[in-house]
Amino acid sequence: MPEFRWQPLPGEIQFDAIRASGPGGQNVNKVSNAVHLRFDIRASSLPDAVKARLLAWPDQRITADGVVVIKAQDSRSLERNRADALARLVELVQAAAHVPKARRATKPTYGSQQRRLEGKSRRSGVKAGRGRVLD
Numbered sequence: 001m002p003e004f005r006w007q008p009l010p011g012e013i014q015f016d017a018i019r020a021s022g023p024g025g026q027n028v029n030k031v032s033n034a035v036h037l038r039f040d041i042r043a044s045s046l047p048d049a050v051k052a053r054l055l056a057w058p059d060q061r062i063t064a065d066g067v068v069v070i071k072a073q074d075s076r077s078l079e080r081n082r083a084d085a086l087a088r089l090v091e092l093v094q095a096a097a098h099v100p101k102a103r104r105a106t107k108p109t110y111g112s113q114q115r116r117l118e119g120k121s122r123r124s125g126v127k128a129g130r131g132r133v134l135d
Contacts, residue, residue, distance in 0.1 A: 004097035006046065008039065008044070008089065012040070013086070014038040017035060019031070019034060020034035020073040032078075033073070033081060035072045037070040037088075039067065041067070041068060042055075053096045053097065054068075054093065
Protein backbone atom coordinates (compact mmCIF):
# COMPACT_ATOMS: atom_id res chain seq x y z
CA MET A 1 0.00 0.00 0.00
CA PRO A 2 1.50 3.38 -0.96
CA GLU A 3 2.25 5.92 1.74
CA PHE A 4 -0.37 8.65 2.15
CA ARG A 5 0.99 11.99 0.89
CA TRP A 6 -1.02 15.11 1.69
CA GLN A 7 -0.45 18.84 1.68
CA PRO A 8 -3.17 21.21 2.91
CA LEU A 9 -4.67 23.74 0.53
CA PRO A 10 -3.79 27.38 1.33
CA GLY A 11 -7.39 28.26 2.29
CA GLU A 12 -7.69 25.38 4.78
CA ILE A 13 -5.13 26.72 7.23
CA GLN A 14 -5.33 29.79 9.42
CA PHE A 15 -2.16 31.19 11.00
CA ASP A 16 -2.29 33.60 13.95
CA ALA A 17 0.89 35.31 15.13
CA ILE A 18 0.99 35.43 18.94
CA ARG A 19 3.53 36.36 21.56
CA ALA A 20 5.66 33.43 22.67
CA SER A 21 5.81 32.45 26.32
CA GLY A 22 8.97 31.82 28.29
CA PRO A 23 12.26 33.68 28.64
CA GLY A 24 13.47 36.24 26.15
CA GLY A 25 13.54 39.61 27.88
CA GLN A 26 12.17 42.65 26.11
CA ASN A 27 12.07 40.90 22.73
CA VAL A 28 9.48 38.35 23.84
CA ASN A 29 7.26 41.14 25.17
CA LYS A 30 7.11 43.15 21.96
CA VAL A 31 7.46 40.67 19.07
CA SER A 32 4.78 38.18 17.99
CA ASN A 33 6.87 35.32 16.66
CA ALA A 34 4.95 32.31 17.93
CA VAL A 35 2.27 30.81 15.68
CA HIS A 36 -1.13 29.26 16.28
CA LEU A 37 -2.13 27.06 13.36
CA ARG A 38 -5.84 26.22 13.04
CA PHE A 39 -7.09 23.51 10.70
CA ASP A 40 -10.77 22.53 10.47
CA ILE A 41 -10.90 18.78 9.82
CA ARG A 42 -14.54 18.65 8.73
CA ALA A 43 -14.13 21.44 6.13
CA SER A 44 -10.85 20.08 4.74
CA SER A 45 -9.98 18.31 1.50
CA LEU A 46 -8.99 15.10 3.31
CA PRO A 47 -10.58 11.79 2.31
CA ASP A 48 -13.59 10.86 4.47
CA ALA A 49 -11.83 7.83 5.98
CA VAL A 50 -8.89 9.96 7.14
CA LYS A 51 -11.26 12.62 8.51
CA ALA A 52 -13.09 10.00 10.59
CA ARG A 53 -9.84 8.55 11.95
CA LEU A 54 -8.51 12.02 12.75
CA LEU A 55 -11.70 13.09 14.54
CA ALA A 56 -11.55 9.92 16.66
CA TRP A 57 -7.82 10.42 17.34
CA PRO A 58 -7.04 10.80 21.07
CA ASP A 59 -5.01 13.99 20.79
CA GLN A 60 -5.29 17.09 22.96
CA ARG A 61 -4.54 19.32 19.97
CA ILE A 62 -7.90 18.39 18.38
CA THR A 63 -10.84 20.31 19.85
CA ALA A 64 -14.36 18.97 20.32
CA ASP A 65 -15.40 21.00 17.24
CA GLY A 66 -12.91 19.08 15.09
CA VAL A 67 -10.34 21.86 14.79
CA VAL A 68 -6.63 21.08 15.08
CA VAL A 69 -4.75 23.79 17.00
CA ILE A 70 -0.95 23.62 16.91
CA LYS A 71 1.27 26.13 18.69
CA ALA A 72 4.83 26.59 17.44
CA GLN A 73 7.24 28.83 19.34
CA ASP A 74 10.62 27.08 19.23
CA SER A 75 12.24 29.47 16.79
CA ARG A 76 12.76 33.24 16.95
CA SER A 77 11.61 33.49 13.34
CA LEU A 78 7.91 33.69 12.45
CA GLU A 79 8.51 31.91 9.12
CA ARG A 80 10.34 28.99 10.78
CA ASN A 81 7.58 28.65 13.36
CA ARG A 82 5.00 28.58 10.55
CA ALA A 83 6.95 25.88 8.73
CA ASP A 84 7.32 23.89 11.97
CA ALA A 85 3.58 24.08 12.71
CA LEU A 86 2.74 23.03 9.15
CA ALA A 87 5.16 20.10 9.31
CA ARG A 88 3.60 18.95 12.59
CA LEU A 89 0.12 19.14 11.06
CA VAL A 90 1.18 17.03 8.06
CA GLU A 91 2.85 14.54 10.42
CA LEU A 92 -0.34 14.29 12.52
CA VAL A 93 -2.52 13.69 9.44
CA GLN A 94 -0.15 11.08 8.04
CA ALA A 95 -0.08 9.26 11.37
CA ALA A 96 -3.89 9.21 11.44
CA ALA A 97 -4.03 8.02 7.82
CA HIS A 98 -1.87 4.97 8.57
CA VAL A 99 -4.11 1.95 9.14
CA PRO A 100 -2.31 -0.76 11.13
CA LYS A 101 -2.29 -4.24 9.67
CA ALA A 102 -4.92 -6.47 11.28
CA ARG A 103 -3.49 -9.14 13.55
CA ARG A 104 -4.38 -12.72 12.73
CA ALA A 105 -4.65 -15.09 15.66
CA THR A 106 -2.47 -18.21 15.37
CA LYS A 107 -2.32 -21.44 17.33
CA PRO A 108 0.79 -22.38 19.29
CA THR A 109 2.83 -25.20 17.77
CA TYR A 110 2.94 -28.64 19.34
CA GLY A 111 6.62 -28.19 20.24
CA SER A 112 6.00 -24.85 21.97
CA GLN A 113 3.16 -26.40 23.99
CA GLN A 114 5.43 -29.26 25.09
CA ARG A 115 8.23 -26.86 26.09
CA ARG A 116 5.78 -24.79 28.12
CA LEU A 117 4.43 -27.83 29.97
CA GLU A 118 7.98 -29.14 30.56
CA GLY A 119 8.98 -25.79 32.13
CA LYS A 120 5.86 -25.78 34.31
CA SER A 121 6.51 -29.31 35.61
CA ARG A 122 10.18 -28.48 36.29
CA ARG A 123 9.17 -25.38 38.25
CA SER A 124 6.53 -27.44 40.11
CA GLY A 125 9.22 -29.93 41.15
CA VAL A 126 11.45 -27.13 42.45
CA LYS A 127 8.63 -25.74 44.55
CA ALA A 128 7.58 -29.18 45.81
CA GLY A 129 11.15 -29.73 47.04
CA ARG A 130 10.83 -26.73 49.35
CA GLY A 131 8.38 -28.49 51.69
CA ARG A 132 9.11 -29.48 55.28
CA VAL A 133 11.53 -32.33 55.79
CA LEU A 134 10.03 -35.10 57.93
CA ASP A 135 12.30 -36.92 60.41
